[in-house]
Amino acid sequence: MKTRDRILVTSLELFNLCGEPNVTTIDIANEMDISPGNLYYHFRNKDEIIFELFQAFETAIHEALQSPAEMGLDMMDYWMYVHMIFEKIWEHRFLYRDPATILERNERLQKKFNRILEKKRESALVIVERMRQESMIQISATEAERLAINATMTVTYWLNFQHIRHLTAHHEPDDLGLGVYQVMSLFAPYLPVEGREMLEAVAETYLGSTSSSDSFK
The missing domain is CATH 1.10.10 (Arc Repressor Mutant, subunit A)
Incomplete structure (x- = not known):
C-alpha cells in the first residue's frame, strides 16, 4: 500500500x-x-486528510442512498436498505460524532454534508411514496414529509446518541441493528396491523428479544 x-x-x-x-x-x-x-x-495538514476521507465517504453514502428501484419490496428489503446506510456511516463515524466541530472549519464540507442530508431526506420520501403506492402504509403528503425528516434525523444522529450514552463504558457500541429498528419503527404508526407484525418479526430476526424499549437499558 x-x-x-x-x-x-x-x-x-x-x-x-x-x-x-x-x-x-x-x-x-x-x-x-x-x-x-x-x-x-x-498532506499539508489534518484538514486535507479529513477532506479526502470525506470525499470517499460522500461517494459511498450516495451509492448507498440510491432508493431501491424494484417494486414489490417487503419489510426485510427496506430493513436491509437502512442497515446498509448505517454501515457506511459507521465506517466514517468520526464525521458524525461531532460534525459541527469539523464542518465549522471547512465551508466546502458544510455544503457537501448538507447535500448528503438532503439526499437522505429525498431517498426517505421516495421510499415512503413507494410504500404508499403499494398500500403498505396509509399516510398523507404532510405526514410523509414529516416522516422523511424524522427518518433523516434518526439516521444522522443515532450513532452520536449511542456514543454519548456509552461514554462511561469507554467503548462505542456497534449494534447497528438497533439504529435500523429505530428508523423502521417510525413507520409503524402508518402500517396496518399485518405490517406492524411483519416489522416486529423482522426486528426479532435481527435483534432477538431486544427489539423493544428494553434495548435502551
Missing part, C-alpha cells in the same frame, strides 16, 4: 477510535512509524 493510502487508512482508524479533535498529525505519523515530514509531503 502506498504511503498516501496508508495515511488515509490510519487516520480513519484513529479518528473513529479517538475522535478527530483528539488526533494530531504527529499521532498519525507516530502510529505509522514515519516522520512528520513524510506525512506533510502527502
Whole structure:
C-alpha cells in the first residue's frame, strides 16, 4: 500500500477510535512509524486528510442512498436498505460524532454534508411514496414529509446518541441493528396491523428479544 493510502487508512482508524479533535498529525505519523515530514509531503495538514476521507465517504453514502428501484419490496428489503446506510456511516463515524466541530472549519464540507442530508431526506420520501403506492402504509403528503425528516434525523444522529450514552463504558457500541429498528419503527404508526407484525418479526430476526424499549437499558 502506498504511503498516501496508508495515511488515509490510519487516520480513519484513529479518528473513529479517538475522535478527530483528539488526533494530531504527529499521532498519525507516530502510529505509522514515519516522520512528520513524510506525512506533510502527502498532506499539508489534518484538514486535507479529513477532506479526502470525506470525499470517499460522500461517494459511498450516495451509492448507498440510491432508493431501491424494484417494486414489490417487503419489510426485510427496506430493513436491509437502512442497515446498509448505517454501515457506511459507521465506517466514517468520526464525521458524525461531532460534525459541527469539523464542518465549522471547512465551508466546502458544510455544503457537501448538507447535500448528503438532503439526499437522505429525498431517498426517505421516495421510499415512503413507494410504500404508499403499494398500500403498505396509509399516510398523507404532510405526514410523509414529516416522516422523511424524522427518518433523516434518526439516521444522522443515532450513532452520536449511542456514543454519548456509552461514554462511561469507554467503548462505542456497534449494534447497528438497533439504529435500523429505530428508523423502521417510525413507520409503524402508518402500517396496518399485518405490517406492524411483519416489522416486529423482522426486528426479532435481527435483534432477538431486544427489539423493544428494553434495548435502551
